[in-house]
Amino acid sequence: MEKVLTATVLPRSRLGKRSPLGALVCNSSAEGLVDIGGHGDTDGVPVISGIGAGVHGVHRVKLHPGQRVYVHCGGQERAGAVEQHNHVDNEVSIFIQQLNQRVHRKLEDVWLSPSGVLAHPVSLSIDVPKRSVESADMDEIMAAMVLTSLSCSPMIQSPVHGEPAPVSNGTDSTGSEMSDGGYWSCDHGNSSPAPSPPDAEADRTPPVDDGLDMEMDQVLFDEPAPRKRKNSVKVAYRCLWPNCGKILTTIVGMKRHIRTLHLGRQSEQERCQREEDFYYTEIYQDAEQPAAPAGSGSPSSPSHQRSSPPTPEPLQPSPLSQSAPSSIWQVHSEHSYQAAPFRRRSVSVGEQWLQSHSAPSRPPHLASVSPPRSHCASRRVRGEAKKCRKVYGIEHRDQWCTACRWKKACQRFLD
DNA sequence: CTTGCCGGGCG
DNA sequence: CGCCCGGCAAG
Numbered sequence: 001m002e003k004v005l006t007a008t009v010l011p012r013s014r015l016g017k018r019s020p021l022g023a024l025v026c027n028s029s030a031e032g033l034v035d036i037g038g039h040g041d042t043d044g045v046p047v048i049s050g051i052g053a054g055v056h057g058v059h060r061v062k063l064h065p066g067q068r069v070y071v072h073c074g075g076q077e078r079a080g081a082v083e084q085h086n087h088v089d090n091e092v093s094i095f096i097q098q099l100n101q102r103v104h105r106k107l108e109d110v111w112l113s114p115s116g117v118l119a120h121p122v123s124l125s126i127d128v129p130k131r132s133v134e135s136a137d138m139d140e141i142m143a144a145m146v147l148t149s150l151s152c153s154p155m156i157q158s159p160v161h162g163e164p165a166p167v168s169n170g171t172d173s174t175g176s177e178m179s180d181g182g183y184w185s186c187d188h189g190n191s192s193p194a195p196s197p198p199d200a201e202a203d204r205t206p207p208v209d210d211g212l213d214m215e216m217d218q219v220l221f222d223e224p225a226p227r228k229r230k231n232s233v234k235v236a237y238r239c240l241w242p243n244c245g246k247i248l249t250t251i252v253g254m255k256r257h258i259r260t261l262h263l264g265r266q267s268e269q270e271r272c273q274r275e276e277d278f279y280y281t282e283i284y285q286d287a288e289q290p291a292a293p294a295g296s297g298s299p300s301s302p303s304h305q306r307s308s309p310p311t312p313e314p315l316q317p318s319p320l321s322q323s324a325p326s327s328i329w330q331v332h333s334e335h336s337y338q339a340a341p342f343r344r345r346s347v348s349v350g351e352q353w354l355q356s357h358s359a360p361s362r363p364p365h366l367a368s369v370s371p372p373r374s375h376c377a378s379r380r381v382r383g384e385a386k387k388c389r390k391v392y393g394i395e396h397r398d399q400w401c402t403a404c405r406w407k408k409a410c411q412r413f414l415d
Numbered sequence: 416c417t418t419g420c421c422g423g424g425c426g
Numbered sequence: 427c428g429c430c431c432g433g434c435a436a437g
Contacts, residue, residue, distance in 0.1 A: 248432065249432085252417085253434095255416095256418095256432085257431080260431085261431090387418080402428085403420090404419090404420090406420095406430060406431085407421085408421080409420055
């Protein structure tokens with residue numbers, strides 16, 4: 001197997017371990033799913049959040065498009081959904097589902113809760129269970145919050161923060177809370193919302209949907225498939241060192257791999273501890289995927305990775321060696337070692353060593369006829385004495401005794 | 416987490 | 427057989 005080395009081209013800046021994607025998603029969705037804080041209002045009119053808004057008659061409030069309200073229509077009280085609230089003349093356009101028609105009412109004639117004395121039609125009782133509107137609204141808010149947090153990456157759990165910027169591109173303030181339209185789904189799809197939100201929604205809803213769909217699929221179709229990743233997915237770690245791409249199953253192994261193979265020769269003061277962290281990434285393998293089926297000679301399927309490096313520019317295309325096992329791996333979090341493995345390292349030093357060690361690439365070799373021998377109890381007791389590794393440090397590996405270098409029982413510092 | 420080293424692969 | 431390293435287990 002040929003090892004192509006591109007050791008001279010080395011990336012510079014180190015980025016964080018995780019992709020900023022989540023943060024972006026969160027940012028874009030944090031605004032407007034539900035208007036708890038009353039932000040987004042353009043002229044100081046308080047926004048109804050549903051909390052404590054159960055009184056009849058609505059004054060000096062702002063109604064969300066999609067918000068459920070009650071009006072008298074045809075001699076009866078009807079539940080409807082706000083389509084527009086023009087609070088300049090305080091008129092509210094309301095779509096009444098029952099009548100399939102739209103009505104306009106003065107704000108004063110709009111109720112946030114049913115008056116209660118009238119017998120509700122069946123459909124209404126379905127829509128509005130026997131709870132106070134407050135609690136219903138609270139539930140909705142909670143639901144919205146859940147949605148919000150769902151659409152956010154796990155990274156940030158920040159509360160919906162106020163957004164000083166004027167909302168809604170240009171149109172009147174009515175459009176400002178449009179993003180609610182998606183959420184107040186209890187009311188049919190009402191008239192198309194203002195221009196901006198659909199875009200925003202298109203941006204932020206897919207992740208949510210995907211998540212839900214996935215869960216649904218799992219619930220509905222998967223065999224007793226455990227939902228926990230732990231059960232269905234194997235975790236492994238992939239070395240991000242240029243031309244390495246080694247995949248190991250344990251952090252320990254990976255760290256050591258990086259330390260001994262890649263960081264080992266760096267001058268000691270310059271190498272900061274824990275730097276290994278930046279050179280591997282966590283990946284998952286579907287348990288369903290048969291790992292390297294025996295007999296299939298081809299190490300074909302290139303590791304299947306989902307996320308791309310956070311850095312936009314095309315980082316050196318150096319094909320990470322395909323020493324990866326022939327199973328499907330998915331990168332979970334991304335480090336960008338590309339950033340800077342060699343911040344202060346003089347590039348020329350130790351490169352041959354790097355070369356000679358990169359891309360070990362072992363064939364799968366599955367023969368493994370031998371059963372996993374029960375670990376013979378004769379494992380040597382851990383010695384108390386300091387061993388070469390401790391004494392000389394990784395930096396001076398060349399001073400270790402051979403056994404230590406070979407990871408065998410130390411011969412120099414016997415117990 | 417770090418460390419020591421067994422088991423096993425490779426040339 | 428020399429060399430190397432993944433993974434395990436102890437600490």
